[in-house]
Amino acid sequence: MxxxxxxxxxxxxxxxxxxxxxxxxxxxxxxxxxxxxxxxxxxxxxxxxxxxxxxxxxxxxxxxxxxxxxxxxxxxxxxxxxxxxxxxxxxxxxxxxxPTYIDDDKCVRCQLCAEKCPTTPSSIFLPPPHSPLQSYVIDLDRCVHFQGKKCKLCQDVCPTGAIDLSQKxxxxxxxxxxxxxxxxxSAFDPTRKKRYGYGAHPDVITALELEEQLRIAGKLSRPSNGSQPKQIAFIQCFGSRDAHVGNNYCSRVCCTYTMRLANLLKFKLPDSSITIFYMDIQTFGKEFEQFYQQCRQKIQFIRDIPSHIQQDGNNQLLITYQDRKEGKVVQSNFDLVVLSVGLCxxxxxxxxxxxxxxxxxxxxxxxxxxxxxxxxxxxxxxxxxxxxxxxxxxxxxxxxxxxxxxxxxxxxxxx
Ligand SMILES: Cc1cc2nc3c(=O)[nH]c(=O)nc-3n(C[C@H](O)[C@H](O)[C@H](O)COP(=O)(O)OP(=O)(O)OC[C@H]3O[C@@H](n4cnc5c(N)ncnc54)[C@H](O)[C@@H]3O)c2cc1C
Ligand code: SF4
Ligand code: SF4
Ligand code: SF4
CATH class of the missing domain: 3.50.50.60 (FAD/NAD(P)-binding domain)
Known part of the structure; x- marks a missing residue:
């Protein structure tokens, strides 16, 4: 064999x-x-x-x-x-x-291609430092040349002729x-739940985007105006445990990644107020249960999943939810909402x-x-x-x- x-x-x-x-x-x-x-x-x-x-x-x-x-x-x-x-x-x-379209032996890492690329983020880039691949790559799903448009800016600007977009x-x-x-x-596609405004309100982001922003920039800012957010909400079970989208199962990882992210944000932005809207908390393990109890000291946990998000005239996101303890409907403003997308x-x-x-x-x-x-x-x-x-x-x-x-x-x- x-x-x-x-x-x-x-x-x-x-x-x-x-x-x-x-x-x-x-x-x-x-x-x-x-x-x-x-x-x-x-x-x-x-x-x-x-x-x-x-x-x-x-x-x-x-x-x-x-x-x-x-x-x-x-x-x-x-x-x-x-x-x-x-x-x-x-x-x-x-x-x-x-094809890779880039000859790494000729590339001098001048970054001109990435700077000239018209897409945001650039479709031609050097992978993150910890990646074993340390040569420039083109993301074919993002690059407009491979979507049938005429762009060849990176090839034209490359000083060493390292880029050849005609490779087969x-x-x-x-x-x-x-x-x-x-x-x-695949992470749950947030555009499937339109009432949460993903794509319509720039300050509604997914946990994947939060992860990426913290990894690349090391800090958090509001996509709408670059300011530092003060009122941050996470919405749990986004695309999980939800018969309406056909996903009845628990994604197992989003309670834990959310708490770690919320805890990190509270550490980086001590003056911020962080709220987690949840259904149940899955902690999977005694050690994490302790971490959860520590998080409860500094993060507000509200047991309700809001049904929608609105934007008010002051560039604030308005969340309406049920306060189960008080038995009434409450509205709160946030300047950033993170959707804790599940695994599909x-x-x-x-x-x-x-x-x-x-x-x-x-x-x-x-x-x-x-x-x-x-x-x-x-x-x-x-x-x-x-x-x-x-x-x-x-x-x-x-x-x-x-x-x-x-x-x-x-x-x-x-x-
Ligand atoms: C927002 C978010 C935050 C998270 N944070 C944490 C965390 O902090 N800690 C933690 O423990 N877990 C976290 N997780 C869970 C973590 O992402 C997963 O446990 C991990 O990514 C699983 O790795 P994987 O290799 O199974 O899948 P993936 O990471 O999805 O990798 C699969 C790979 O296979 C490739 N591939 C797919 N199809 C093909 C094909 N047909 N041919 C060739 N290649 C293919 C893909 O391109 C991809 O590179 C998080 C999840 C989410 C959604
Ligand atoms: S062809 Fe255009 S869109 Fe594609 S990587 Fe080069 S500059 Fe970017
Ligand atoms: S422009 Fe050419 S040499 Fe410069 S980083 Fe891009 S591929 Fe490399
Ligand atoms: S947020 Fe928690 S309870 Fe909801 S699907 Fe994710 S792990 Fe399960």
Whole structure:
């Protein structure tokens, strides 16, 4: 049997599985569809205050660092799995490497391309410092040239001729003995709940955008006018536990990431007032329960999920909610509202299901063999790792991926 493994997806789950396998002496092909590595976590901030608050973002960053020096591992970024065929106990895989359009040997890191790019943020950029990929990349979903427009500004301005937007994709064939699927999740699309004003009011943002702003700028400002927010609200269960949007399940991670983010904001902005609107708090563990009790000392928790957000004439966001203790309807003003978006199955899950002969579960995530066998699938030799199988935080995704790597090794008889 072929003893190599294909890992699909280079988020924290895929990177962990790939490292476990490669360190066990098994050749690994790690295929990632986007130009960068790390998945969702690559845009998260560290949530330490004067002490570590165990958000695990640094642990994920460490995994990305480890990938730099990994041997036994071929990395295919900006690549798609096109075909999967099975014969003689092995998988034949066709991978399309999309062009990078940038010759890193010629690039002198002058940033002119990023400065001239008309999109916000720039579609051509250097990945974050902790990313193992340290060459300029183009986000094809954002770049207007690849949406059929005439822009070639980056190519024209590049002083060394490093950019060639006419490059073509090329196919490569791989043969592997097993597959680990680590394709992750999609965050809930906030435009699906129009009454909360996402997209209409600039100061209604998602927790992903808050994470990114804190990671890049290290501080928080209101998108509408750049001022420092003083009244900040978080709305929990956004797109989770909600039959109206077809997601009845709890996303498991948003109570904890919200509390860590709220605690960090209170630390950075001690004069701010922070309110969390919630249904129930899922703390998953005794240690986090203590952190929750500490948060209650400095953050206001209101047990109600507001049904909508309005904007008043003074650029303030107005939230109407039920005060259950007083038994009355109350209105409060905020200058920034954060939607705590849940974890959903990826939109392209069906394509993957067809390609690999997998199934989805009742929530649309990839289906495992049984509730107790969450790495195994009904397809022989194919294993699941991380949030593609269901909501998990970083440490749970890492543990799940180590399990997937062990199952793949056992299947190959390499353990
Ligand atoms: C707003 C927010 C904040 C969070 N904050 C925290 C936190 O502070 N601490 C914490 O523990 N958890 C946090 N989480 C949860 C955390 O994001 C997940 O646990 C983690 O990202 C799971 O990693 P993953 O590798 O399973 O998935 P992902 O991060 O989604 O990575 C999947 C990767 O697979 C790639 N991919 C997908 N399909 C394909 C394909 N067909 N071919 C090739 N590649 C593919 C994707 O491009 C991506 O790079 C947060 C979640 C949210 C929504
Ligand atoms: S082609 Fe235009 S939009 Fe695309 S990366 Fe270059 S400058 Fe940006
Ligand atoms: S303009 Fe050219 S040389 Fe300068 S950073 Fe961009 S790709 Fe590199
Ligand atoms: S983790 Fe908390 S915010 Fe997220 S869906 Fe569950 S109860 Fe709601």
């Amino acid at each position: 072929d003893k190599s493994v294909l890992v699909i997806g280079a988020g924290v789950a895929g990177i962990t599985a790939a490292l476990e396998l490669a360190n066990s002496g098994v050749p690994v092909a790690l295929v990632e569809k986007s130009p960068g590595l790390g998945g969702a976590v690559a845009s998260y901030c560290c949530k330490a205050t004067d002490q570590c608050n165990k958000c695990s973002v640094c642990v994920a960053n460490q995994k990305m660092e480890e990938l730099r020096s990994a041997t036994n591992l071929s990395l295919f970024t900006n690549s798609d799995i096109e075909k999967v065929a099975r014969s003689d106990g092995a998988f034949q895989i066709t991978v399309t490497r999309k 994709a090329r196919e490569e064939n791989l043969q592997v003995g097993a597959i680990v699927v680590a394709t992750g999740f 199955p990826r939109e392209d899950t069906e394509k993957l299901v067809e390609l690999l002969g997998l199934q989805t579960n009742e929530h649309g995530f990839l289906k495992s063999l049984s509730p107790l066998q969450t790495n195994e699938t009904e397809a022989e030799g194919i294993f699941l790792a991380g949030t593609c199988q269901g909501p998990r935080d970083i440490s749970e995704s890492i543990a799940h991926s180590i399990g997937a790597a062990e199952k793949a090794l056992a299947y190959l008889g390499a353990k």
